[in-house]
Amino acid sequence: MANMSKKSREPNEKTELKLTRRQAITKVGAAAIGAGILAIAGWGTAAYYAARPAAVPTTVEKTVTSTVTSTVGAATVTTTVSAPAATKTVTATKTVTKTVGAPPTGRVELNLVCDAGHNYLPWFDKEEAESGGHYGQNQAPKIADALGIDLVGEEVDPGTEFSIYMADLTGPGKYNIIVYFPTYNGDILGGGWAVPLDEYIEKYKVNLYDIPPVYRYLYCSWGGKTYALPYDGDFHALYYRKDIFADSEIRSKFKSKYGRDLEPPKTYDEYLQVAEFFNGWDWDGDGEDEYGTVEDFKDLTWGIFFDRFASLGGLWFDEDMNPLTPNNAAVKALEDLCKMTDYMPPGFLEFGALEVFDCMTKGITAMTLTWPDVGPRAGSGEFPVKGDQVGTALVPGYTVNGKLLRYSWTGVGRVMIITVNTPEEKREAAFKVLKWMYDTSAFWVPSGLNGEDPFSYSQTGAGALPHWKKANPGWSEEGISDYMKAAAENFAHGYPDLYLPGAAQYTDVLSRYIMMAVTGEISPSDAISRTVEEWKSITKDLGEDKQKKLWKEQIKEYKRAGIWPE
Ligand SMILES: [Ca+2]
Numbered sequence: 001m002a003n004m005s006k007k008s009r010e011p012n013e014k015t016e017l018k019l020t021r022r023q024a025i026t027k028v029g030a031a032a033i034g035a036g037i038l039a040i041a042g043w044g045t046a047a048y049y050a051a052r053p054a055a056v057p058t059t060v061e062k063t064v065t066s067t068v069t070s071t072v073g074a075a076t077v078t079t080t081v082s083a084p085a086a087t088k089t090v091t092a093t094k095t096v097t098k099t100v101g102a103p104p105t106g107r108v109e110l111n112l113v114c115d116a117g118h119n120y121l122p123w124f125d126k127e128e129a130e131s132g133g134h135y136g137q138n139q140a141p142k143i144a145d146a147l148g149i150d151l152v153g154e155e156v157d158p159g160t161e162f163s164i165y166m167a168d169l170t171g172p173g174k175y176n177i178i179v180y181f182p183t184y185n186g187d188i189l190g191g192g193w194a195v196p197l198d199e200y201i202e203k204y205k206v207n208l209y210d211i212p213p214v215y216r217y218l219y220c221s222w223g224g225k226t227y228a229l230p231y232d233g234d235f236h237a238l239y240y241r242k243d244i245f246a247d248s249e250i251r252s253k254f255k256s257k258y259g260r261d262l263e264p265p266k267t268y269d270e271y272l273q274v275a276e277f278f279n280g281w282d283w284d285g286d287g288e289d290e291y292g293t294v295e296d297f298k299d300l301t302w303g304i305f306f307d308r309f310a311s312l313g314g315l316w317f318d319e320d321m322n323p324l325t326p327n328n329a330a331v332k333a334l335e336d337l338c339k340m341t342d343y344m345p346p347g348f349l350e351f352g353a354l355e356v357f358d359c360m361t362k363g364i365t366a367m368t369l370t371w372p373d374v375g376p377r378a379g380s381g382e383f384p385v386k387g388d389q390v391g392t393a394l395v396p397g398y399t400v401n402g403k404l405l406r407y408s409w410t411g412v413g414r415v416m417i418i419t420v421n422t423p424e425e426k427r428e429a430a431f432k433v434l435k436w437m438y439d440t441s442a443f444w445v446p447s448g449l450n451g452e453d454p455f456s457y458s459q460t461g462a463g464a465l466p467h468w469k470k471a472n473p474g475w476s477e478e479g480i481s482d483y484m485k486a487a488a489e490n491f492a493h494g495y496p497d498l499y500l501p502g503a504a505q506y507t508d509v510l511s512r513y514i515m516m517a518v519t520g521e522i523s524p525s526d527a528i529s530r531t532v533e534e535w536k537s538i539t540k541d542l543g544e545d546k547q548k549k550l551w552k553e554q555i556k557e558y559k560r561a562g563i564w565p566e
Contacts, residue, residue, distance in 0.1 A: 106148070107148045107149070107150055108148065108149045108150070108426060108429040109149075109150045109151075109152060110149060110150070110151055110152070110176040110177060110422075110426060110429060110430055110433060111151075111152050111154065111174050111175050111176050111177070112140075112151045112152065112153045112154065112175070112176065112177045112178075112179075112433075113153075113154045113155075113156055113161075113164075113165070113168075113175045113177070113178050113179065114153070114154075114155060114156075114178075114179035115155070115156060115157070115158035115161055115179065115180075115414075116155035116156055116157055116158065117155070117158075117451075118449060118450045118451050119158075119179075119232070119414070119450055119451040119452065120153070120155050121134070121137045121138070121444075121447075121449065121450040122136075122137055122138075122139055122231075122437065122441075122444040122450055122452060123138075123139060123140045123151065123153055123437075124138060124140050124141075124153050125137035125138040126138075130470070131470045131471070131473050132449075132471065132473060133447045133448055133449025133450075133471060134447070134449065135443070135446075135447060135467070135470045135471040136440070136443030136444040136445075136446065136447060136467060136470070136471060137444050137447065137449075137450065139436065139437060139440055139444065140153060142436075142440075143433055143436050146436075147429070147432050147433070147436065149429050149432065149433055151177075151433065154175075158181075161180065162180075162184055162187075165178055165180060165184070165188070166187065168421075169188070169191075169193045169419060169420075169421065173419065173421025174421075175419055175421070176418060176419060176421075176422040176426060176430050177416060177417070177418060177419075177430055177433060177434065178416070178417050178419060179231050179414055179415070179416050180414065180415065180417070181412060181413065181414060182218070182219045182220075182228075182413050182414070182415050182497070182499055183411070183412075183497055183498070183499060183503050183504070184499075185218075185219075185222060185415075185499040186499050186500040186501040186502075186503065186550050186554075187501050188417065189221075189222035189227045189228070189417075190222060190223075190500075190501065190550045190553065192420065193417075193419060193420055194227040194228065194417040194418065194419065194420065195227070195417070195418040195419070195420055195422065195427055195430075196225045196226065196227055197225075197226045197227060197228070197229070197418070197431065197434075198225055198226050200427075200428065200431040200435075201226060204431070204432075204435055206229075206435060206438065208226070210456045210457050210458050211230060211455060211456050211457075212455075212456075212457070212488075212491045212492050212494055213492075213494070213560070213561035213562055213563070214410050214491065214494030214495065214496055214561055214563070215230050215233055215410070215413070215455050215456075215491065215494065216561070217557040217558075217560045217561040218410075218494075218496035218499065218554075218557050218558070218561060219410075219413055219415050219455075219496075220415055221557050221560070222553055222554075222557070223553035223556055223557075224553075224556050224557075224560070227417055228415035228416060228417045229415065229416050229434045229435070229437070229438045230413070230414070230415055230416075230438075230455040230456070231414040231415055231416045231437065231452065231455075232412070232413050232414035232451060232452040232453055232455065233372070233410070233413055233445075233452075233453045233454050233455025233456075233491055234371065234372060234410050234411060234412040234413040234453055235371075235372055235408045235409070235410045235453070235487070235490040235491045235494055236303065236304075236307055236369055236370060236371065236395055236408045236409050236410075236490065237369070237370070237371075237372060237374070237375075237392050237393070237394075237395065237408065237486055237487065237490045238264060238265070238271075238367065238368075238369050238392070238393045238394065238395050238396065239360050239367060239368050239369075239370070239374045239375070239390055239391065239392055239393075240264050240274075240366060240367045240390070240391045240393065241284075241360075241363075241366050241367070241385070241389060241390065241391070242388070242389055242390060242391035242482075243388075243389040244278075244283055244284065244366060244389075245262055245263070245264070245366075245391065250262065250283060254274075254277055257277065258273060258277070262274070262277075264391065264393035265367075265396045266394075266396055266397070266404070266406070267396050267397060267398060267399065267404070268308060268311070268336050268396045268397070268398060270396065271293070271340070271367075271369075271396045272336070272339060272340060272343070274292070274293075274366070274367065275292030275293040275340060275343035275344075275366070275367065276292060276342075276343055277292070278290065278291070278292045278293075278343075278365075278366035278367070279291050279292035279342070279343040283366065284363055286363070290363065290364060290365060290366065291343065291344060291345040291359075291364060291365045291366070292343030292344065292365065292366060292367065293340065293343055293344060293365050293366065293367040293368055293369065294344050294345055294348050294351060294356050294359040294360075294364070294365045294368050294370075295340070295344070295348075295356065295368065295369050295370060296351065296352060296353050296356045296370055296371075297348060297349050297351065297514075297515065297518065298349065298350060298351055298352040298355075299352045299353050300353075300411055300412075300507075300511075301510075301511035301514050301515060302507040302510045302511045302514065303409045303411045303497070304337060304369065304409075305333055305334060305337055305510065305514050306407075306409040306411075306495065306497075307369065307395055307407065307408065307409045307495075308333035308336055308337060308398075309324070309329060309330055309333035310405075310407035310409065310495040311395075311396075311397040311398045311400075311405045311406055311407045312329040312332060312333055312398050312400060312405070313326070313329060313400045313401075313405060313565060314326065314329045314330055314333065315565075316498050316506075317551055319552075319555065321539060321544070321547065321548050321551055322532075323531065323532045323535035323536065323539075324510075324528060324531060324532055324535070327528055327529070327532060330528045330531075331524050331525050331528050334514060334517050334524035334527055334528060335524045337514070337518065338517055338518055338524060341518055344365070345359060345364055345365060349515070349518070349519070353370065353371060353373075356368055356370050357370065357371075357373055357374050357377055358383075360374050360378065360385065360390060361374065361377050361378050361383035361384070361385045361390075362383060362384055362385065363384055363385050369395060369396075371412075371453075372453040372454065372487060372490075373448070373453070374390065374392075375387070375390065375392050375479075375483035375486075375487070376446075376447075376448030376472060376475070376483075377448060378390040378475075378479075379448065379472050379474060379475030379479055379480065379483070380448055380472065380474055380475070381474030381475070382474075387472075387474070387475040387476060387479040387480075387483075388476050388478065388479045390479075391482060391486075392482060392483045392485075392486035392487070393486055393489075394406055394408070394486065394489045394490055394493060395407070395408045395490060395493070406493050407493055407494070407495035407563075408490040408491065408493050408494050408495065409494075409495050409497065410491065410494040410495060410496060410497065411497035412497075413455070414451075414452070416434050416437060418430040418431060418434065441455070441456065441459060442456075442458055442459045442463065442464040442467055443467050445459045445464075446459070446464065446467045446468040446470075446471040446472065447471040447472075448471070448472060449471075453487075454484070454487045454488070454491065455491065457488060460484040460485070460487050460488040461484075461488075464484070465477070465480065465481065465484070468480045468484065495563065496558075496561075496563075499554060500547060500550055500551060500554065501542060501546075501547070501550065502538055502539075502542045502547070505538050505542075506535055506538055509531055509534045509535065509538070510531050510535075513527035513528070513530055513531045514527060
């Protein structure tokens with residue numbers, strides 16, 4: 001939790017209002033995290049936030065020369081590969097000798113690194129069990145048995161993982177497999193540090209079509225090549241109180257007020273209306289008033305802005321690197337986000353991801369638009385609001401040029417790569433490990449215990465249902481199926497986070513101005529124009545030509561994913 005407090009903000013006037021349960025969330029919530037399900041919940045957001053570098057080095061460059069010597073019979077073939085761009089001034093020469101045609105016999109040892117804590121459990125978990133959150137974990141020993149590959153695992157603090165990874169990539173090169181947040185793609189994939197996987201994917205017939213476009217192309221690819229397989233999917237979903245939405249008295253009250261049936265909102269206008277309807281009265285009859293909705297303003301502020309902006313056809317940058325285009329859509333997105341705050345619980349600006357989840361699972365709000373975690377948390381049965389009381393739906397959207405666009409921002413997430421420092425003769429074994437994790441992901445993703453969320457259709461299809469049931473014994477089949485269906489719908493409508501070097505700098509600026517607009521310090525229009533100006537300077541500082549080149553490589557992936565405007 002301390003990791004999440006990086007951006008402490010002055011409470012606004014709403015914080016001063018008296019609210020018993022709200023205080024229970026903010027004050028008790030932090031303490032409760034130390035115990036029970038909260039501590040182990042499938043939730044990687046805080047770790048992610050802490051992990052984002054405040055500033056990416058701006059002046060450094062890297063030249064890597066990799067010399068591979070292959071001995072084929074009597075002939076010796078030498079290949080030299082140079083990787084351009086990126087983060088540190090390093091010149092490394094690696095000489096590897098391999099005998100082609102005689103793959104290594106015996107056991108292979110590989111060094112694996114992943115962020116520490118519950119996100120490490122799919123690899124190593126001493127408490128692996130037949131059911132519950134430890135179900136399906138602990139794959140490393142199974143890999144050792146089945147493939148003869150011994151993984152030497154290392155857990156690193158997500159708050160410092162980026163610098164640890166870059167120091168190793170540009171230095172000793174001991175890591176063979178790295179699990180990291182795709183926000184580093186610009187540095188790691190754009191920097192040429194990962195082995196292209198396309199050849200192996202073809203050889204081992206890995207079905208990438210099982211991965212929705214946003215993960216396949218934006219998490220895992222760069223400049224037209226595949227470099228990673230997913231380890232953790234993330235998306236925003238709309239959650240609503242299914243039991244309350246089904247209440248006939250509440251339904252007729254809604255209909256008489258708005259002239260339409262109460263249903264999960266499909267547009268942001270409907271979302272505003274439904275939030276207004278549920279705000280400030282006791283709709284669950286417990287003697288306390290509830291609220292319309294809540295979103296995470298504290299940790300990853302720009303994400304809730306991007307759900308809206310992307311659904312208005314907005315872009316991080318256009319082809320010429322102009323920020324947040326079209327700018328008027330960015331203003332509209334921010335205006336709508338500001339309007340929404342009238343229907344959120346007092347103190348919401350101080351709510352991070354966990355408090356937002358609590359608003360739903362403790363019965364404080366009728367809806368929330370947030371991370372995948374709410375479903376499994378409610379499904380755990382550990383909270384006052386149970387799994388079957390919570391419905392999951394596709395995020396709302398906007399009608400743009402006659403078409404309803406509904407994009408779910410897919411920030412955070414995790415991917416697995418093979419580093420270019422891995423000796424040639426170990427790369428195929430490393431790929432087998434990635435493939436093993438990919439193939440077994442339907443077993444370990446359903447756990448609400450680790451931080452991993454669905455990233456493929458087979459994890460959300462009927463075949464995965466038995467695993468979800470085993471991992472979540474307190475959750476009904478109907479509740480699980482509802483969640484799986486909505487998860488697939490949301491990631492199929494996924495929109496990427498920014499994956500350029502300096503991503504943290506850009507999004508910190510955006511978040512700062514979003515908060516100033518939300519607290520009424522400046523207008524949404526000023527907030528956007530100031531963001532645009534600051535983003536232009538960041539791009540200049542980071543090197544305009546380099547950023548443009550990397551962004552063009554990204555645009556290729558947006559196009560392959562079908563989310564770049566025609
Ligand atoms: Ca109530």
